[in-house]
Amino acid sequence: MTFSLVGKQSAGRGIILKVLTIHPELKGVQKKVSKKRWLASTLSLIMVLALVLTACSGKKEAGNSNSGASGSSPTSNSSDSGGDSGGAAQDKVTFTMFVAVQGEKDVNTNETVIGKKLEEQTGVNFKIEHLVGDLQTKIGTMIASNDYPDVLVPDDGIENVIEAGGFIDLTPYIDNDKYPNIKKVYGPYKNLMKWDDGKIYIFPFSTVVGEFVPDPNIGQGAFWVQRRVLEWAGYPKIKTVDEYFKVLEDFINAHPDEDLIGFVTLTDDWRFFATTNVPNHLAGYPNDGEVMVDMQTHEAKIYAGTEWEYRWFKKLNEINAKGMFDKQSFVDNYDQYIAKLTSHKVLGFFDYGWQVGTANNALRDAALADPSLDGYRYFPLPVVFDENIKDQYLDPPGYVANRGFGITSSAKDPERIIAFIDTLLSEENQILVKWGIEGETYLRDENGRMYRTKEMVDKMTQKFNEDYGFTVFDWDWPHYGTNSTLSDGNAASPGLQPEVFQMTLTDADKKILSAYGVQTYAEMFADPDERPWYPAWGFAKDEPRQLFEQQKSDLQRNHIPKLVLSKPEEFDKAWDEYTKALGKLDVQGYEQWFTQKVKEVVANAQK
Amino acid sequence: MDNNNVLTGVSVAAEKKPRGLKRFFKLLYQQRALVLMSVPFVIWLFIFRYLPIWGWTIGFQNFKPAKSFWEQEWVGFYHFEFLFGDERFLRVLRNTLVMSTINLVLGFVTAITLALLLNEVRHLVFKRVVQTVSYLPHFLSWVVAAGIIRVTLAPDGIINELLMRLHLIDEELLFLGIGEWFWGIYGASIVWKDVGWNTIVYLAAITMIDPTLYEAAEIDGAGRFRKIWHITLPGIRPVITVLLIMNIGYLLESGFEPQYLLGNGMNMDYSENLDIFVLKYGINQFNYSLSVAASIFKTVVSFILLFAANNLAKRMGETRLY
DSSP states (O other), X not given: OOOOSSHHHHHHHHHHHHHHHHSGGGGGGGGSOSTTHHHHHHHHHHHHHHHHHHHHHHHHHHHHHHHHHHTTHHHHHHTTGGGOXXXXXXXXXXXXXXXXXXXXXXXXXXXXXXXXXXXXHHOEEEEEEEEOSOXXXXXXHHHHHTOOOSEEEOGGGHHHHHHTTOBOOOHHHHTOTTSHXXXXXXXXXXXXXXXXXXXXXXXXXXXXXXXXXXXXXXXXXXXXXXXXXXXXTTSOOOOBHHHHHHHHHHHHHHOGGGOOEEEEOOOSGGGGHHHHSHHHHXXXXXXXXXXXXXXXXXXXXXXXXXXXXXXXXXXXXXXXXXXXXXXXXXXXOHHHHHHHHTTTOEEEEEEETTTTHHHHHHHHHHHHHOGGGGGGSEEEEOOBSSTTOOOOOSOXXXXXXXXXXXXXXXXXXXXXXXXXXXXXXXXXXXXXXXXXXXTTTBEEOTTOOEEOOHHHHHHOXXXXXXXXXXXXXXXXXSOOOTTOBOTTSOBSSGXXXXXXXXXXXXXXXXXXXXXXXXXXXXXXXXXXXXXTTOOGGGSOOOHHHHHHHHHHHHHHHHHHHHHHHSOGGGHHHHHHHHHHHHHTSOHHHHHHHHHHHHHHHHHHHHO | OOHHHHHHHHXXXXXXXOOHHHHHHHHHHHTHHHHHHHHHHHHHHIXXXXXXXXXXXXXXXXXXXXXXXXXXXXXXXXXXXXXXXXXXXXXXXXXHHHHHHHHHHHHHHHHHHHHHHHHHOOOHHHHHHHHHHHXXXXXXXXXXXXXXXXXXXXXTSHHHHHHHHTTSOSSOOOGGGOGGGHHHHHHHHHHHHXXXXXXXXXXXXXXXXXXXXXXXXXXXXXXXXXXXXXIIHHHHHHHHHHHHHHHHHTTTOOOSHHXXXXXXXXXXXXXXXXXXXXXXXXXXXXXXXXXXXXXXXXXXXXXXXXXXXXXXXXXXXXXXXX
16 A cells, blocks of 8 residues: 555654755765775665565565475375375374464464374374454455465455455365265255355355254343342343333432443444344344345345334433433443443443453453352343344354355365365364363263363363363364254253353352243243344355445444434434435345345255 | 765866767766665665556556456546545545644644744753653554543543533533544644654754854844744744645645544544545455555645645745755
8 A cells, every 4th residue: 555654754854864964064074985985886786786685585585484384295295195095194294374363372283282182193283373453454465465374264354365266166075975074064065155156165164063052151142231130120021122221220210329321332343233233133133234034035124224223223312311321332442342341330231242252251250259249240131122023132053154264275285184174073073172182171971971070160261271272273163063963962062061051150140040940041032043044144245235334334333323312302303314324325236135145045055 | 975076077077068978978987986876775766666656557447466467357447436426535535634734733833832932941851851741642652542532531531520520511521422523632632642743853953043143133132032033933944844845745644543543433524534434445345446546646636735835835935845
């Protein structure tokens, strides 16, 4: 880019030099010289040469280090890789992997306990790097230079990498008897995995193997409320949005001195959907992104600007007029939002469980140390508009098409990587990466049910999980999707195993759950209906759709605060302005595109 | 360094007056050391400042990375049309110009005033302390600075607290939520952050002024303000003019970080500038062509502004860039 953000400073410096050179005293210095002329010119020549040399050698070094990381092994075994001799007999090899997610540690897989075991089986080590800074810039640089790591998990950048031809076609490996484990996991999904051009480029992360096990925790959307509010109100049944805010209001009125905040909402940057998605959930739809998909006709309609959205923002407007809404929600960033949730002052909010994990964990840790603080933790509720709406907060068994693990066109030895993946996807290795090693991180009872003891759960801190490799292998690899079951009926993910879940519950957790007559948080919510297209936000979008989403989100960013903060009598005027602005966007094209995609997916799933 | 040689070279040339290429090469040979010394910089300039202009072609394509130049789809002025056709573009342009004008005017006035005041301070320790304190915020990253500003202006922040205590307002104000106020907040923030830093160059220029001028003025009975007005200010006028000309060239660069970090949905009508627009609709959408089109626009406008300002300075008989 040619934008110079620091231009001004450098300009300033130039001026200082200029002032100095004009000044007369300095001229005296220049009078000697003449013999040193040749020295000067030689020096300048050397500088030129040095410049040229560094430019060239830079390239060379990069090339060297690339091949140096893997040694000579790829060339030597690419000839015999067709034979798939399998396992430890092969030379050791290191592949590079880039994961476009921030905030995780860079690591060699063989430095972890699990990774070491896998290296013993396959001889393969992965050197993983994570994103630092901006995703678009990093992926853009890779694309522009056509220089990728062996394996890439591009997160949001996936469409662009595929469009640029950065991934190899995986079709020959998916339904291939040579790779029975890949076939077992991905075979049933092979039609869904096809990109627009009919090729398969990525191993997605959400493929379910075996029976579907629901998550007992709420990782997805919910209306959250402080536990003390429920306790104070005598654990009432809360179904509608009116009931929800009534309880909050009563609690605030009963505690006038506490300076409480009724409701906050998250608006920071890309997390803004935590504010815009709400009407969709209240209307009884799961998180399909910007659209609601009709169960019968499979028509996709956006809910922005509809009656549902009108009702929700009208409600927030009312709440604001009562002084219960936190106005600062519209200017706070994510950190401020999380800090607010842990401040004990906020009674309720809507958000996705994974997004407020930091806050919920901090409150949980505090309550573990001091059980009297348990009332400040949040409890998830499936709130809807009307009594007769069935909530659909829980994710249906879904398939996210636009997130995954791909092998790049720069990969040195794709066959070997595929062989590694096949080994990784064997059931015993899936137990290894999810449950760990028997006796160390899990046990089996006489019925073969897997469980963890209290000591095991306690020792599994973040540090332990990193060293052991759980954090390394937990997500960014081809794996049994979170809701999978093993062949013996155990849940593939320990967190979803009822025995493990019960172990993690505190006395206070059990008390509140039993007050509502349930065993798990998920039981508070209705079972998800089957939606083969779910989640629609996971469709790989083309440029006009991406542009529409950006425009829509900008427009909402501007108008939603006005809707919520306006005086109640001015709400309808603000609403008119909002819907008028929305009408100028290509809503129809967006809906048509999604309807068509949904129908394609449904047709594919029925094949 | 080779001043002697240059001078003789010129005089020799003046005597014999050889013509055309011959003269050129002769001069070139005589000044070879100078030429050789400048070669690395010319190469540097060429590689880093001229070669990238080739990238402007991207603005006229529907650029897809990883495709070769010959495979790109050419779309002419499509991206420029999109840019100028978007109703938000005008608003974004307005915000950019207003904020850089604020930046320019406030930046100059406050920095020059502070420099003059500091120059008058005789108490050395006090002067040093003020100088250090005033330029320390410059070294804060904008991320940190924006954090401080957000906290200060929050409904439970110190400003609201103060105004409430003084009974100037009845209800806490959401400063960053009032779009119209964003420019003011922006202006105050950049003054706070950069005023000290900007004084440095003026203080340096002031020290260059011949002290005998002050003595003479004193003998003539000039007071402090007279001295400032008739000696100090004219003394640093060349620096002011040159800086002004250069900064006018940057009028379309109103900065990026403060607007990005302090901006939000409620003030975006006033906070969103050209760079943020390009980030959102160009880079974040992998639409490099649009980004390049915007940057071509910016370069052309800056170029015109720079020449206009320089020309103006020339006519007014002031110091100028070239």
